[in-house]
Amino acid sequence: MEPRSLAAGDELFTFGAPGPGLCVLVEGSLQVLLEVDGETLDLGALGPGAVLGEIQLVDGRTSTATVRALDASRVLVMGPDTFQRLVLSYPEQAGPLLEHLTATLASRLRRTSEGVLTEDQDNWTLQAPGSQRSLVERALSWLLDPGTT
Amino acid sequence: MLDQLRLFAGLRPDDLSLLERLMVVEEHARPVTLLRQGDQADGGSSAVYLLLEGQVEVTCSSPSGEQTVRKVVTPGALLGLVALFDDGPRSATCTTLGPSRTARLDRRTLKLLLRTHRGVHARFQLLLAQQLASDIRRLDERFRTALKTGQALAEASMG
Numbered sequence: 589m590e591p592r593s594l595a596a597g598d599e600l601f602t603f604g605a606p607g608p609g610l611c612v613l614v615e616g617s618l619q620v621l622l623e624v625d626g627e628t629l630d631l632g633a634l635g636p637g638a639v640l641g642e643i644q645l646v647d648g649r650t651s652t653a654t655v656r657a658l659d660a661s662r663v664l665v666m667g668p669d670t671f672q673r674l675v676l677s678y679p680e681q682a683g684p685l686l687e688h689l690t691a692t693l694a695s696r697l698r699r700t701s702e703g704v705l706t707e708d709q710d711n712w713t714l715q716a717p718g719s720q721r722s723l724v725e726r727a728l729s730w731l732l733d734p735g736t737t
Numbered sequence: 738m739l740d741q742l743r744l745f746a747g748l749r750p751d752d753l754s755l756l757e758r759l760m761v762v763e764e765h766a767r768p769v770t771l772l773r774q775g776d777q778a779d780g781g782s783s784a785v786y787l788l789l790e791g792q793v794e795v796t797c798s799s800p801s802g803e804q805t806v807r808k809v810v811t812p813g814a815l816l817g818l819v820a821l822f823d824d825g826p827r828s829a830t831c832t833t834l835g836p837s838r839t840a841r842l843d844r845r846t847l848k849l850l851l852r853t854h855r856g857v858h859a860r861f862q863l864l865l866a867q868q869l870a871s872d873i874r875r876l877d878e879r880f881r882t883a884l885k886t887g888q889a890l891a892e893a894s895m896g
Contacts, residue, residue: 625885643870646863652877679859686862693869694818697828697876 589664594657601641601651609667610645613638616661621654633658642689645671752857759850760787760840765833772817772831774798783844786816791837796830809834818865 592608594600594616601607603623613636620631631653634640640655648668675682771786774797786793788810795807795816807829810816816831833839851858 624881642866643873646866647870647874649874652874675859675863679855682859683855683862686859686866689866690862690869693866693873697869697873 589666592663592665594661594663596657596659598657599654600657600663601644601653601655603652603654604650606649607641607644607651608665609648609671610639610641610665612664613640614662614664617658618661619656619658621656623654628654639692642692644668646689646693749856752854752860755850755854755857756842756861759846760842762789762838762840765791765837765839768833768835770830770832771839772827772829774827774830776827784817785842785844785847786831787840787842788812788814788816789838789840792834793837794832794834796832797828798830815865815868818868 589610589612591614600611600618603621613634615636618634618638618640620634622629622631634655643649644651645666645668671682671685675686771793777783789812791812793810793814793816795810796804797807798804817827851861
């Protein structure tokens, strides 16, 4: 993994744009922002030890949230290309990381599909559509977690 | 069999051959429930199914007990991944629609395979991770759509 330094305000992930891949926050703090229809929801802050970018690591696609440094921060980064080479060339060494990835993604998929949305024919609705606060609380419950982006 | 599925593109021929030998192909003339929501993954239904022919309906019951169709999947889909890897209960019920053919890989066989063939282990887990990531992105899009709808409803109710 490669070290990378961020100044306050730097974007580590930008919604809709390619991102760096898997990131481990070593020092500092990161703000997670969810952009929906031109509105930005602040989903709170992550501290040292947070792991982000599992989805992007395995599929190499664009970021699903914006993550910005709140202050001077240091992260360790592994890009999708490096990850693919690791898996194909060194499967023994890649084993623990792959197990972490599948367990994290499976857990997140379960919470997302069971806890946030219900489907009525072709229409998906939030289970608690009563207020903006409840929407944000539910978004927080699964987005502020390993695998945010 | 497996080499025709996009899901397994990239696996070496000998790995594909090994997987084929370990999978049990089952023909279903009539609709049959492969996995049932709430069942424990380490119980009798501890397997992953690969759909080879036909269609499978994936349904979920809401807290009130109402059954809703989440999706209908086509050949190439892997079913039963989530519970297999996080040891939780099945998150959905999967039922074949009409005549179909599936390949079953049970939990013990899969674990043995993963222990003894690290190359297969890594490749197979990568495939699983990619499918899970794809499912999460699909739900993420639906979450955004639902959030927009919720905001629109809230704005409309406020006049």
